[in-house]
Amino acid sequence: MTDQSPLTIKDFTSDQEVRWCPGCGDYAILKCMQRTLPEMGATLENTVFVSGIGCSSRFPYYMNTYGFHTIHGRAPAVATGLKLANPDLDVWLITGDGDGLSIGGNHTLHALRRNVDLNILLFNNKIYGLTKGQYSPTSEVGIKTPSTPMGSVDPSLNPINFALGCGAKFVARTVDTAQKHMPGVFKAAHQYKGAAFVEILQNCIVYNDDAWSDITDKKTAQDKQLLLEHGEKMIFGKEGNKGIVFDMDSFSLKVVTIGENNITQEDVLTHDESHIGIARLLAELGAGDGEPVAMGVLYQESVDLSYERAVHAQIDHARQKKKRSIKDIVLGGQTWHVK
Amino acid sequence: MTTDVQILESAVVRFAGDSGDGMQLTGSQFTNSTALSGSDLATFPDFPAEIRAPVGTTFGVSAFQINFGAKSIKTIGDEPDVLVAMNPAALKVSLDNLRRGGLLVVDAGSFTKRNLQKAGYETNPLEDGCLEDYQLITLDASKQTVESVKEFGLGNKDALRSKNMYMLGLMLWMFDRSRAPVTDWLEKKFAKKPEIAAANIAALNAGHAYGETAELSTSIKRYHIGAVKQEPGLYKTVTGSEALSWGLAAGGELSGLDIVLGSYPITPASPVLHTLSSLKDLGILTFQAEDEIAAVCAALGAAFGGALGVTSSSGPGIALKGEALGLAISTELPLVVVNVQRGGPSTGLPTKTEQSDLYQAIYGRNGDAPLPVLATRSPADCFETAIEACRIALKYMTPVILLSDGFIANAAEPWKLPDMEALEPFEVAFASAPEDGEFNPYQRDDLSLARNWAKPGTPGCMHRIGGIEKSYDTGHISYDPANHQKMTDVRAAKVAGIAREIPPLEPSTGSAGARIGVVGWGSTFGPIEEAVKIARSEGVDVSHVHFRHLNPMPSNTDALLKSFDHVLIPEMNTGQLKTVIRDRFFIDAQPLNKVSGQPFKITEVLNAIRDLASEKA
Numbered sequence: 001m002t003d004q005s006p007l008t009i010k011d012f013t014s015d016q017e018v019r020w021c022p023g024c025g026d027y028a029i030l031k032c033m034q035r036t037l038p039e040m041g042a043t044l045e046n047t048v049f050v051s052g053i054g055c056s057s058r059f060p061y062y063m064n065t066y067g068f069h070t071i072h073g074r075a076p077a078v079a080t081g082l083k084l085a086n087p088d089l090d091v092w093l094i095t096g097d098g099d100g101l102s103i104g105g106n107h108t109l110h111a112l113r114r115n116v117d118l119n120i121l122l123f124n125n126k127i128y129g130l131t132k133g134q135y136s137p138t139s140e141v142g143i144k145t146p147s148t149p150m151g152s153v154d155p156s157l158n159p160i161n162f163a164l165g166c167g168a169k170f171v172a173r174t175v176d177t178a179q180k181h182m183p184g185v186f187k188a189a190h191q192y193k194g195a196a197f198v199e200i201l202q203n204c205i206v207y208n209d210d211a212w213s214d215i216t217d218k219k220t221a222q223d224k225q226l227l228l229e230h231g232e233k234m235i236f237g238k239e240g241n242k243g244i245v246f247d248m249d250s251f252s253l254k255v256v257t258i259g260e261n262n263i264t265q266e267d268v269l270t271h272d273e274s275h276i277g278i279a280r281l282l283a284e285l286g287a288g289d290g291e292p293v294a295m296g297v298l299y300q301e302s303v304d305l306s307y308e309r310a311v312h313a314q315i316d317h318a319r320q321k322k323k324r325s326i327k328d329i330v331l332g333g334q335t336w337h338v339k
Numbered sequence: 340m341t342t343d344v345q346i347l348e349s350a351v352v353r354f355a356g357d358s359g360d361g362m363q364l365t366g367s368q369f370t371n372s373t374a375l376s377g378s379d380l381a382t383f384p385d386f387p388a389e390i391r392a393p394v395g396t397t398f399g400v401s402a403f404q405i406n407f408g409a410k411s412i413k414t415i416g417d418e419p420d421v422l423v424a425m426n427p428a429a430l431k432v433s434l435d436n437l438r439r440g441g442l443l444v445v446d447a448g449s450f451t452k453r454n455l456q457k458a459g460y461e462t463n464p465l466e467d468g469c470l471e472d473y474q475l476i477t478l479d480a481s482k483q484t485v486e487s488v489k490e491f492g493l494g495n496k497d498a499l500r501s502k503n504m505y506m507l508g509l510m511l512w513m514f515d516r517s518r519a520p521v522t523d524w525l526e527k528k529f530a531k532k533p534e535i536a537a538a539n540i541a542a543l544n545a546g547h548a549y550g551e552t553a554e555l556s557t558s559i560k561r562y563h564i565g566a567v568k569q570e571p572g573l574y575k576t577v578t579g580s581e582a583l584s585w586g587l588a589a590g591g592e593l594s595g596l597d598i599v600l601g602s603y604p605i606t607p608a609s610p611v612l613h614t615l616s617s618l619k620d621l622g623i624l625t626f627q628a629e630d631e632i633a634a635v636c637a638a639l640g641a642a643f644g645g646a647l648g649v650t651s652s653s654g655p656g657i658a659l660k661g662e663a664l665g666l667a668i669s670t671e672l673p674l675v676v677v678n679v680q681r682g683g684p685s686t687g688l689p690t691k692t693e694q695s696d697l698y699q700a701i702y703g704r705n706g707d708a709p710l711p712v713l714a715t716r717s718p719a720d721c722f723e724t725a726i727e728a729c730r731i732a733l734k735y736m737t738p739v740i741l742l743s744d745g746f747i748a749n750a751a752e753p754w755k756l757p758d759m760e761a762l763e764p765f766e767v768a769f770a771s772a773p774e775d776g777e778f779n780p781y782q783r784d785d786l787s788l789a790r791n792w793a794k795p796g797t798p799g800c801m802h803r804i805g806g807i808e809k810s811y812d813t814g815h816i817s818y819d820p821a822n823h824q825k826m827t828d829v830r831a832a833k834v835a836g837i838a839r840e841i842p843p844l845e846p847s848t849g850s851a852g853a854r855i856g857v858v859g860w861g862s863t864f865g866p867i868e869e870a871v872k873i874a875r876s877e878g879v880d881v882s883h884v885h886f887r888h889l890n891p892m893p894s895n896t897d898a899l900l901k902s903f904d905h906v907l908i909p910e911m912n913t914g915q916l917k918t919v920i921r922d923r924f925f926i927d928a929q930p931l932n933k934v935s936g937q938p939f940k941i942t943e944v945l946n947a948i949r950d951l952a953s954e955k956a
């Protein structure tokens with residue numbers, strides 16, 4: 001069945017009817033994935049999508065690869081077992097803010113902490129879509145939903161900060177509407193040998209429409225998004241004259257205007273992906289007035305071995321030292337003969 | 340000098356002391372020497388739930404019981420003939436069980452005012468005459484141990500640590516067992532600390548010598564318990580946890596698959612995780628997950644990837660795994676789920692034994708979610724039952740629950756080692772790309788009804804599975820009502836069909852058509868078997884039938900159980916198998932229940948048989 005012609009978006013598209021609400025941000029992410037996988041040199045047979053439960057977790061059915069739609073919140077554990085069984089597979093984990101941070105928070109934590117070689121895509125629409133619009137751990141305080149008629153009083157969680165706190169060594173952010181930006185993030189995550197955590201800001205047109213429009217609206221996007229590039233100055237804004245500096249007084253990141261108050265390009269921070277301290281501050285950026293949201297790879301730290309490779313290395317080592325069979329074990333030890 | 344040696348057929352010895360006294364070690368070393376001299380045996384370690392209970396308290400008592408004999412031994416023995424009590428608390432907790440007239444060996448050195456108080460004694464039982472019904476041997480083992488290890492320059496505290504070896508030496512003398520296996524073991528264990536090994540051996544020898552002194556031999560006797568007539572072969576003692584783990588490992592080897600065990604520590608299931616973790620050179624991969632849900636999910640993910648997924652836990656952990664088991668049933672992936680049962684409900688009695696997770700195993704999931712359930716009956720039986728669980732899981736593409744319990748897990752017995760060459764492989768054939776293009780993961784084998792298993796990484800077999808209902812015809816998502824009915828039916832039929840391959844149920848003692856059939860499952864095998872044998876010798880027409888396969892049951896179950904006039908079901912729960920049997924076969928099975936955390940005594944089962952026999956006469 002395989003000819004030598006390179007795979008295309010069509011090859012990665014399954015024959016299943018996509019069942020998301022028209023206008024859902026998930027479509028854009030799906031298309032982008034189907035388009036980018038061939039560019040990464042992915043094969044159909046070695047690619048696996050594992051998901052939990054939620055609208056976003058329907059994703060595997062629409063990919064013409066291997067796929068496992070599991071149970072609510074547990075996809076990281078299933079994917080970990082799959083990687084242990086076969087470290088050579090290219091495993092993508094699809095989860096939502098409810099799936100990966102509420103019920104599955106513990107499993108997300110441990111997949112990140114262990115550095116299992118997974119590409120974890122968390123679709124953050126700040127709401128529960130599939131169960132019809134209840135608030136999620138990333139929802140804003142005060143949000144009115146069927147389960148919070150008087151407004152939510154739960155403080156909300158920052159997924160990037162969560163991931164960094166778990167010890168994630170690759171953390172990135174992108175947004176469903178960014179068809180140009182997303183592929184780069186996917187490729188970087190794919191290249192990373194370990195747990196790559198990607199938050200994708202995703203619009204739920206039905207239950208939380210415009211939750212990200214402040215950031216994605218064409219008119220304001222350039223002022224609201226800080227596109228990070230390793231080794232490049234953190235400069236943004238419609239006029240290209242806004243920058244991020246480190247403010248020693250508040251020990252935090254601050255937005256400045258180049259050309260004002262003697263600020264020059266030189267004063268603006270250069271993005272260094274390996275700087276965990278700055279990454280933590282970048283994660284928070286966007287909360288304050290006039291601050292942009294950091295997009296792209298916020299942090300990445302190279303490691304020698306991903307978790308599953310380390311586990312297999314121990315097995316290989318044990319086998320080199322001595323290799324028994326179950327027969328040796330059963331018949332070994334202190335035994336006696338009855339004649 | 341030789342003393343009169345009395346020949347006995349069997350004896351039950353119980354070692355009891357503080358958790359820090361090394362009673363489990365003492366017991367297992369006594370077991371080892373006994374096994375090597377050819378007696379049959381059964382052991383029961385009985386330890387407290389607290390890791391380090393305050394010294395000298397009754398809830399810190401740790402005990403080890405061994406029943407050994409020149410005849411076939413199937414239980415740990417109803418009542419000890421000999422009780423070794425290292426302190427007042429141990430005496431207080433264990434005395435009730437000692438046979439009237441039995442022998443009581445006590446370390447008088449530990450019967451201090453403070454220890455008596457801690458154990459709740461107002462007067463000293465060694466002096467107030469309350470032990471009149473027993474043969475009492477008091478000796479100051481503490482003091483004599485310290486004396487015997489003096490030359491090694493240990494501090495008092497370190498010296499006292501060998502007190503258990505002193506008592507062990509005395510018991511080895513009393514029962515005419517060899518010291519050599521113990522000294523060998525000590526030398527190996529303390530190879531890097533030869534002075535500790537030497538001190539322990541000195542204490543062991545001192546205890547033995549104490550037995551040989553003239554004064555003592557007038558007050559106590561020596562006993563000899565010979566070798567049992569056993570089938571010829573190679574033997575060793577195993578615990579249930581070991582044999583079960585090795586059975587799983589054998590399942591991996593026989594199927595040609597890698598094993599991935601996902602587990603989370605829980606008493607009394609942890610030893611399975613520990614044992615398998617030490618077998619890395621066999622290619623066994625063990626994963627200590629963040630919780631039981633992750634453990635089963637990882638095993639299932641590995642199964643999706645083409646490995647033999649295994650997960651092990653106890654009742655509370657199995658409860659957490661429930662949702663993932665449903666997914667395993669829906670996706671029809673092979674998985675072995677070990678439940679080493681403990682006392683419940685909830686946290687219950689973690690270190691005590693019970694068999695009350697049968698409902699959980701058979702029914703405990705949402706939706707119509709049938710899966711095969713097996714139960715092992717004894718430590719040695721674990722090996723074969725674990726292999727059987729692997730075989731069924733792989734052949735039928737289904738999760739299988741394998742029930743053990745705290746008693747089986749920790750108990751040891753001699754095991755006639757199987758002919759490893761004769762074990763039948765059950766190699767797995769993975770699906771490969773279909774010629775006509777479209778791969779259907781839910782295409783089934785006509786007979787077993789097992790679905791196609793294709794490993795990710797296989798060209799041409801790309802497919803998606805999940806917990807949402809699938810079309811019988813294509814494997815794609817389907818909400819069609821008739822299809823759901825059909826899939827529900829086929830999942831049930833697949834599990835029910837396993838019965839075709841299960842050997843017919845046969846009485847282990849007696850025969851079909853007896854007046855009373857005593858029906859059991861799991862670790863009650865020993866007490867039931869012995870009770871039935873005694874009842875038969877008294878003329879009662881009674882048989883014993885024991886289940887290994889609880890779901891589905893062997894095809895002849897209905898006919899066999901209905902051949903008895905009365906069915907009695909002893910269980911360490913409130914009647915779970917009884918309910919299942921009544922439901923499936925409309926049989927008025929009578930329950931005999933015990934939920935005390937302790938195994939059945941033979942007499943308890945025997946009395947129930949006698950009652951039933953006379954009542955229905």
Ligand SMILES: Cc1ncc(C[n+]2csc(CCOP(=O)(O)OP(=O)(O)O)c2C)c(N)n1
Nearest residue numbers: 053054055056072096097098099128129130
């Ligand atoms: C054990 C369990 N609990 C609850 C549910 C119901 N449930 C399904 S999806 C979901 C929330 C999903 O939210 P999110 O992850 O944000 O995904 P979205 O639908 O927004 O993509 C819940 C609560 C379930 N399927 N399983």
Ligand code: SF4
Nearest residue numbers: 021024055129204205
């Ligand atoms: S409910 Fe929201 S997240 Fe779900 S499919 Fe519809 S738009 Fe998308």
